[in-house]
Amino acid sequence: xxxxxxxTLLNESQDHYLKAIYLISRxxxxxxxxxxxxxxxxxxxxxxVSGMLHKLKEKGLILWKPRTSIRLTENGKNSxxxxxxxxxELKDFFITILKLDDKELIDTLSCGIxxxxxxxxxxxxxxxLK
Numbered sequence: 001x002x003x004x005x006x007x008t009l010l011n012e013s014q015d016h017y018l019k020a021i022y023l024i025s026r027x028x029x030x031x032x033x034x035x036x037x038x039x040x041x042x043x044x045x046x047x048x049v050s051g052m053l054h055k056l057k058e059k060g061l062i063l064w065k066p067r068t069s070i071r072l073t074e075n076g077k078n079s080x081x082x083x084x085x086x087x088x089e090l091k092d093f094f095i096t097i098l099k100l101d102d103k104e105l106i107d108t109l110s111c112g113i114x115x116x117x118x119x120x121x122x123x124x125x126x127x128x129l130k
Contacts, residue, residue: 010059012115015083016042017052018061021072022080032069086114089125097128 010018020041025031035053039046053070056062061076072080090110094100117125 010079010115014052014056014059014061015079015115017049017056018072018076018080019083021062021070022077022084025072030071032071034069038070083114086117086122087111089122089129090114090117092129093125 017038020038021033024033024037024041035046035049039049042049050066053062053064056076057064061073061079062070063073064070087110090113091106094106094109100106
């Protein structure tokens, strides 16, 4: 399924990569990460990472040339942080509103749904949480 983030259409897999790059880069000077760091984080082959990096670069979400480090553009960073915010809000919703207490279930649900939250749904969740 494809969702709209900013003016860029992203699928769930692309969201996962942006989120991984963002989370890895927070601990790196200058925000640059390597292909191998991404593959280790996601548990996939470096060749798979390279294929996705080409797609993310085409969409203007990363700065990258093959065999060099990767960094998120402002749009890439915005997309990654929005997915992370969606996850946190969903987690709060499941705990606070639905009173779920199974941490593994909450994580699974939040991670699975985080990619499909529209601004309207996010606003409704915010309203329910307040």
